[in-house]
Amino acid sequence: MAFERKQIVDRLKAQIKTKGHVIGVATGAGLSAKYAAKGGADLLLALNSGRFRQMGLGSIAGMLPFANCNQLVMEFGSREIIPAIKNIPVFFGLCATDPTINLENYIGDIHEKGFSGINNYPSVGMIDGQFREAIEEDGLSYSKEVEAIQIANEKNIFSIAFVFDEIQAKDMLAAGADVICAHLGITKGGILGAKKVLSLDAAAKVAKSIFDVCDKIRPGVIKMIYGGPINSPLDLKYMYDNTNVMGYLGGSAFERIPSEVAITKITREFKIAGIQDDTLAKILEGMTEHHDYIAFVKEYISQNYMNKISFSDLAIEAHLSRTYLSALFKKEVGCTFSEYITRYRINKAIEIITNKKIPLSEVAFACGYSDYAHFSKAFKKETNYSPREYLNDTKGHKHHI
Incomplete structure (x- = not known):
């Protein structure tokens, strides 16, 4: 009905x-x-x-x-x-x-x-x-x-x-x-x-x-x-x-992407069930595995934005050159790695400032900034407000950067 x-x-x-x-x-x-x-x-x-x-x-x-x-x-x-x-x-x-x-x-x-x-x-x-x-x-x-x-x-x-x-x-x-x-x-x-x-x-x-x-x-x-x-x-x-x-x-x-992943994975697991030597398992995994490097970078940022993140280390982890991974990231996301992580951290800071009453210096630290001055400068560049101005004058309003 x-x-x-x-x-x-x-x-x-x-x-x-x-x-x-x-x-x-x-x-x-x-x-x-x-x-x-x-x-x-x-x-x-x-x-x-x-x-x-x-x-x-x-x-x-x-x-x-x-x-x-x-x-x-x-x-x-x-x-x-x-x-x-x-x-x-x-x-x-x-x-x-x-x-x-x-x-x-x-x-x-x-x-x-x-x-x-x-x-x-x-x-x-x-x-x-x-x-x-x-x-x-x-x-x-x-x-x-x-x-x-x-x-x-x-x-x-x-x-x-x-x-x-x-x-x-x-x-x-x-x-x-x-x-x-x-x-x-x-x-x-x-x-x-x-x-x-x-x-x-x-x-x-x-x-x-x-x-x-x-x-x-x-x-x-x-x-x-x-x-x-x-x-x-x-x-x-x-x-x-x-x-x-x-x-x-x-x-x-x-509908499609989860099915592709789940059905491929479970079929492979049934295929290798009972195989003692893991050589065939590794071959089958290599035949079907798809490396989404940019998804890996974005996921890493979401889990570790509060820590120091080295793009060079991520490139090594992905087994790619830093230059190649940087070009892939810029092509898919539309901005550089540095711009993306800054935007991600400032949006996290906005969430914290809007919903929690904690000192701004702690907000900076929670979002990956050990230097408050650096945090304040990045915040103002992205939002046109200093963290203090945002807290006093725009709290409760959603501003997109």
Whole structure:
């Protein structure tokens, strides 16, 4: 049974108020939906790309003519997800540019089937170049997706709008979208992930520009992000620290990447069970192991930011040259190692200053600064406030750096 719009808005805003953020999972099967719900997901999206992920294909398959998108989502969503999920709203990934449907009637059918709302996916916003020009000339433009959100608004049905720039954000806000979600592209990582994506720093800038528009036009709208370089909790933490995002929607990060890792690992363990000589085990491990050097660096920082960290030592640990690891880090994250760790430490300092009453000198030490003057200088460079000014004048307000 579908949730009412006000009920969803109240639930999500209460979650944001108490927990700080909300989590949505884009899924393609009842099994993953069931366990996402068990893990605490606040909302679920039934997207055609989720179904293709279940087939072993990349999410980009959802943008190609492999199936009737709306028919596919309606089938698995109504048969597998809606019956299995009782306490969480489920949203329908609607291909609004489908010329074979009447949008107003179809959105009504979606709600009657038990879906609590709609989301504009697959979206024309992911297409550019000559193909984008050609389909828009044929009337299949992003404006059809805006129209779908407008219809949902008029029917008092909850809607989640994927937007790719500030102009689309303005259009979706005017249409009445309940959630503005900055879509950052196909998710990187794993075996089937996109190889060319925005860096974390670039993604944060894109999201911030979109959310600035939201704050000017409708400050109360729920702001979320989807895809791109975010495929781990550490990546998401970076976005929380550097934008005013209120939540995250993920597909591959919850469904594909964990499956790739877990199934590979357990299969390998069964394969080598009972082998006395560990030579074969090492060979099999070497055949399947994937070194994510940047994830290693980010994880190390998150665990050791309060201590002195040598980038050269990390390079040695990763068995890479310092120059090569530095280039990899800058390419993926979008800033240098030094800039990243400074930003990480200052955000940690802000958390401590905001939530705990301890001397600023101890805050500096807790965040990896043995010299308070150095800490104060770095803090002011990142926030435009000295630690004392932040404590006295801006405590309780969230400032992103």
